Amino acid sequence: MNTSPTGTRKHTEVAVGILIRAQDDALLLSTRPEGKPYAGYWEFPGGKLEAGETVEAALRRELHEELGITIADAEVWKVTEHDYPHALVRLHWCRVRQWDGEFEMREGQAMRWQQLPLDVRPVLPGAQPVLVWLAEERGLAASAASID
Numbered sequence: 001m002n003t004s005p006t007g008t009r010k011h012t013e014v015a016v017g018i019l020i021r022a023q024d025d026a027l028l029l030s031t032r033p034e035g036k037p038y039a040g041y042w043e044f045p046g047g048k049l050e051a052g053e054t055v056e057a058a059l060r061r062e063l064h065e066e067l068g069i070t071i072a073d074a075e076v077w078k079v080t081e082h083d084y085p086h087a088l089v090r091l092h093w094c095r096v097r098q099w100d101g102e103f104e105m106r107e108g109q110a111m112r113w114q115q116l117p118l119d120v121r122p123v124l125p126g127a128q129p130v131l132v133w134l135a136e137e138r139g140l141a142a143s144a145a146s147i148d
């Protein structure tokens with residue numbers, strides 16, 4: 001599974017939302033539910049694209065399923081890759097500043113609004129590059145992106 005006939009691993013496409021709170025630019029992190037790889041790790045909310053789905057549609061669906069909110073538009077900001085033992089993922093990162101609805105943790109996750117450096121641990125390693133860009137954009141030292 002997940003391997004092409006030539007033996008190269010296929011990418012799993014993932015849509016990820018960086019939700020940014022209007023009043024203080026805080027970032028939303030949530031925990032991975034039990035039963036998934038890296039359960040209990042902190043991540044930006046999101047999930048895998050389904051067949052034929054765009055990144056924007058997948059993100060809208062995932063945020064609704066997981067958090068109970070509805071987003072309007074989402075544009076891809078950055079694309080990164082991470083090679084996990086369980087999957088080679090391609091992460092499509094979208095910044096989201098507007099949504100409707102109240103947060104409701106529909107998969108039993110925890111959520112926290114965070115400033116950089118994050119004070120939750122452990123954080124999924126695939127989120128590291130985007131934390132570096134967010135820190136740079138905020139004029140913070142590189143150490144503000146640390147998840148060690």
Ligand SMILES: Nc1nc2c([nH]c(=O)n2[C@@H]2O[C@H](COP(=O)(O)OP(=O)(O)OP(=O)(O)O)[C@@H](O)[C@H]2O)c(=O)[nH]1
Nearest residue numbers: 014016036043044045046047048082087089124126127
């Ligand atoms: N949502 C999210 N996924 C991330 C982040 N960083 C990162 O490496 N990933 C990886 O992207 C993949 C997301 O898949 P998932 O298992 O959460 O997706 P899903 O909700 O559609 O899962 P399922 O339908 O299999 O239950 C995982 O391999 C996860 O390790 C992140 O910050 N947020």
